[in-house]
Amino acid sequence: MTKAKILVSDELAEDGLKILQSHPALDVTYKPGMKAPELIAAIPDYEGLVIRSATTVTKEVIDAAKKLKVVGRAGIGVDNVDVAAATARGIIVMNTPSGNATTTAEHALALMISMARKIPQATALMKAGKWDKKKFMGTELTSKTLGVVGLGNIGKILADRARGLKMVVVAYDPFLTDDVAQKIGVEKVELPELYKRADFISVHTPLTDQTKGLVGKAAFEQMKKGVRIINAARGGIVDEAALLEALESGKVGGAALDVFVEEPPAANHPLIMHEKVICTPHLGASTDEAQVKVAIEIAEQFGEYFQNGQIRNSVNVPALSADLLKQLQPYFELGEKLGSLVGQLHQATIEEIDCRFEGEIAEYDVKPIATAIIRGVLAPALDLSVNYVNAPSIARDRGIKLVTSKSSESEDFTNLVTVTVRSAGKSLSVSGTILGKAAPRITKFDDYYLEASLKGNILVLRNYDRPGVVGALGTTLGKNQVNIARMQLGLKPGGTEAVSFINIDSPAPQAVLDEISKLPNMISARQVKL
Numbered sequence: 001m002t003k004a005k006i007l008v009s010d011e012l013a014e015d016g017l018k019i020l021q022s023h024p025a026l027d028v029t030y031k032p033g034m035k036a037p038e039l040i041a042a043i044p045d046y047e048g049l050v051i052r053s054a055t056t057v058t059k060e061v062i063d064a065a066k067k068l069k070v071v072g073r074a075g076i077g078v079d080n081v082d083v084a085a086a087t088a089r090g091i092i093v094m095n096t097p098s099g100n101a102t103t104t105a106e107h108a109l110a111l112m113i114s115m116a117r118k119i120p121q122a123t124a125l126m127k128a129g130k131w132d133k134k135k136f137m138g139t140e141l142t143s144k145t146l147g148v149v150g151l152g153n154i155g156k157i158l159a160d161r162a163r164g165l166k167m168v169v170v171a172y173d174p175f176l177t178d179d180v181a182q183k184i185g186v187e188k189v190e191l192p193e194l195y196k197r198a199d200f201i202s203v204h205t206p207l208t209d210q211t212k213g214l215v216g217k218a219a220f221e222q223m224k225k226g227v228r229i230i231n232a233a234r235g236g237i238v239d240e241a242a243l244l245e246a247l248e249s250g251k252v253g254g255a256a257l258d259v260f261v262e263e264p265p266a267a268n269h270p271l272i273m274h275e276k277v278i279c280t281p282h283l284g285a286s287t288d289e290a291q292v293k294v295a296i297e298i299a300e301q302f303g304e305y306f307q308n309g310q311i312r313n314s315v316n317v318p319a320l321s322a323d324l325l326k327q328l329q330p331y332f333e334l335g336e337k338l339g340s341l342v343g344q345l346h347q348a349t350i351e352e353i354d355c356r357f358e359g360e361i362a363e364y365d366v367k368p369i370a371t372a373i374i375r376g377v378l379a380p381a382l383d384l385s386v387n388y389v390n391a392p393s394i395a396r397d398r399g400i401k402l403v404t405s406k407s408s409e410s411e412d413f414t415n416l417v418t419v420t421v422r423s424a425g426k427s428l429s430v431s432g433t434i435l436g437k438a439a440p441r442i443t444k445f446d447d448y449y450l451e452a453s454l455k456g457n458i459l460v461l462r463n464y465d466r467p468g469v470v471g472a473l474g475t476t477l478g479k480n481q482v483n484i485a486r487m488q489l490g491l492k493p494g495g496t497e498a499v500s501f502i503n504i505d506s507p508a509p510q511a512v513l514d515e516i517s518k519l520p521n522m523i524s525a526r527q528v529k530l
Contacts, residue, residue, distance in 0.1 A: 003027035004306040005045060005067075009034045010052035012074060013288075016295025020050070023299075025307040040064045048302055050074065051081075052294075053282070059085040072302055074294040075100060075285060078315055079207060079234070087316045094301050094313050097390060098153065099294035100285035105157035107284045108202050108232040111256035115228055116141055116200075120278045142166045147198030149214070150205035150233070151176050151186070152382060152394075158202060159186050170194050174381045175350055177399030195222035200230065207234035209507070209529055210344075210380055217242040226253035232284045235259040240271060247276050258284050311388075318368035318388040331361060331417065332372040334440040337454040337530045338419045338432050339376025341442070344528040345460060348423040352401040353377055356418040359410035370404045373419050413443065445499050450490030452501035454530050459502040461516070462523040465491065469498075472519050477504070480512045497523065 004026055008017065011032040020028045026048075034042070039055065043065045050072045051057065057071055062085040071081055073095045086093050114120055117138035125132060146162045148155045151173040159169045169186040172194050181188035194201070201223070205211045215229065216239035229252055231238045240261055246252040257271065257279045264281065271277050285291070297313075304310040311317060317325065318332060335355070343350075355370040368388065375391040386394055395402055410416045413433045420429040431444040432454065440454045452458075463469050470489075477484060486503040508527055516525040 004047045004069075005029070006048040006050060006302065006306075007031065007042065007046040008050040009039055009055045010050070010074075011054075012050065012052070012299075013291040013295035015292050016074065016297075016299040019296060019299035020302060023303045023307070025303065036061075043068065048072065048306065050298060050302065053077070053080060055080065057081040057086070062086055062089055062091065065089075065091070070094060070302065070305055072298045074291075074298040077206070077234070083316055092305070092311060092317045093315050094298065094305075094311075095315055095387070096294040096297040096301075097313060097387065099297050100287075100290035101153040102157055103287045103290035104232060104284035105154045105161065107258060107280075107286075108154070108158050108204070108230055109161050111230050111232060111258065111278065111280070112146075112200055112202065112228070113141065115230070115254045115256040115278050121275070141200075143168065144199040145170060145197050147171070147194040147201040148186070149191070149194065149201065149203045150382075151181075151184070151398075152204060154233075155202075155204035156184060158204065159184060167200075170197055173398070175378060175395070175398045175400060177349060177351060180397065180399035191219070192222055195219055196224065198223070198227060200228045202230040203233050203237050205233060205237060206382065207236050208380060211237050213237075213239045213242075215239065215243075217245070220246040220251055223251065225251055228252070228254040228256070230256045232256075232258040235261040235263060244270050244274070247271075247274055252276075254278075258282055313387055313389055315387040318371060324364075328364065328369065330434045330438040330440065331369050331415075333438075334417055334432050334434055334454070335369045335372040335419070336376035336379075337440055338417060338430050338442070339373040339378075340380055340530055341376075341454065341528055342419055342421045342428050342430055343377035344380050345526055346421050346423070346426070346428045348426050350377065350400055350421045350423055352403060352420075352422040353395065354403040354405075354418075354420040354422065356404075356420075357406040357416075358418070359408070359413060359415040361415040361417070362406035362408050366404065366406055369417070370402075373417075374402065377419075377421065416443070418444075442501065445490055445501075447492040447495070448490035448499040449492065450488045450499065450501065452488040452490075453486055453503055455503065456485075456530065457504050457507050458528050458530060459500070459504060459508060459513075459516070460526045460528060461500040461502065463498055463500070463519075464521040464523065465496055465498040466521045469519070469521050473500075473502075473516065473522075476512070476515055476519065477502075477508075480508070480515070482506070482508050482512060 006026050006028045008030045047067050048070045052074050059082045068091050070092045076097050078095050083093050118136040122136045145168045148159050148171040151171045162169050163185055170189045171186045172191050176188055214237050254276045259282055301312045355373050357366045371388055371391050374395050375386050378386045416433050418431040432442045435441050442452045483505040488501045490499040513525050
């Protein structure tokens with residue numbers, strides 16, 4: 001049997017490396033510390049690439065990878081992989097979503113305790129030969145309120161540990177239902193309420209377009225004076241300039257940072273130098289136990305794939321035979337985009353995701369497509385650790401009901417996929433199909449009929465169906481240098497309102513959305529990225 005050539009370009013725990021090197025189906029090259037040009041030059045010879053956080057798999061790497069079948073990330077985040085480019089090339093991207101959750105949560109807890117008692121500052125002073133007890137007056141954690149932003153695996157573990165310290169835990173998660181929050185023992189609140197009440201705030205979301213700068217100037221203004229901030233998730237979720245300003249003004253009493261926008265940060269970074277900030281060099285997953293777990297997990301996944309084709313923990317491809325995967329691939333993309341659309345637009349905690357399949361597609365096992373839909377709904381707010389294996393369980397863990405139905409008949413299309421999300425008193429439904437061989441299109445948005453592209457940056461507008469709306473919109477976008485690539489209008493029979501899907505070349509600034517919202521006859525203006 002010809003062995004698959006595997007490149008390991010980052011340091012990997014010895015236990016995992018041994019599994020890779022001893023596997024009969026794999027021929028492994030271990031070369032950690034490769035620079036981008038070196039990786040691009042080497043990658044054409046390899047079918048598999050194993051990385052951690054140091055290697056960045058760019059589109060240039062993907063384009064150079066003539067034989068590459070799998071990229072495996074020993075860890076949760078795949079933000080250092082161009083997943084879209086890999087998917088377009090049919091390259092599987094795997095991660096290890098459960099290996100370092102406990103370690104990262106424990107590190108966030110350690111940062112919180114160290115910050116509360118000023119342990120790093122006191123240690124540094126003592127090492128300098130000084131003894132000054134009065135300078136390091138701390139604060140107790142007991143009875144204080146911890147606000148957890150993002151209650152995924154890591155957030156849940158931190159909440160559990162904090163409750164053990166007799167802290168009150170409030171949490172914000174866009175997909176957390178009241179019932180599940182009660183079972184976990186936390187109080188579910190919206191972000192403004194969390195900011196208002198919390199003594200400590202720890203963020204545990206991915207870095208996405210929606211979460212970039214989430215904890216910024218407007219958020220700090222809502223917080224109580226002296227609040228303490230912990231970020232062991234991703235740099236950029238907390239706006240560094242706004243945090244520095246809040247520290248200087250006294251609004252924020254302290255910060256504990258494991259991550260930064262640029263890593264490594266400059267040695268004279270103002271936050272690192274600030275006396276109220278403690279920091280570590282991205283150590284959230286840096287324990288012997290976690291590194292061994294993720295190394296073994298990714299090694300086993302590679303062995304399973306290259307020996308018998310089994311796909312586990314893929315963030316972009318469901319586990320199917322190669323032939324069926326090729327046949328259904330357009331519907332995975334359609335389903336995920338429809339799910340992402342409703343996930344970004346529905347403005348309430350989702351309690352149910354309903355997936356309906358009509359036409360010839362109903363003859364197949366639609367569970368993988370339903371999983372793609374669920375992943376699409378969850379991923380914008382959670383991240384790509386939501387994959388084709390764990391999406392349904394993540395939804396259920398948050399109390400979301402999952403419904404799937406199908407019919408062999410479809411009135412208007414050969415195949416039709418409909419996604420409906422529901423919450424108390426609210427629902428949002430979208431339908432779509434595949435045009436040609438692989439072009440996903442939306443065909444219905446709630447009760448509005450239209451045919452729109454599901455790609456890139458899209459303005460989704462609701463307005464009263466009256467003269468002058470399109471002209472005013474075009475003028476507003478034009479003067480703000482926002483170029484329209486495609487525009488589709490949708491109406492419903494006998495209705496007085498309309499919906500517009502406008503594909504634009506680049507994201508519209510929030511100020512432009514605010515301006516559009518104020519136009520005459522405009523009901524709402526939202527922006528999504530697909």
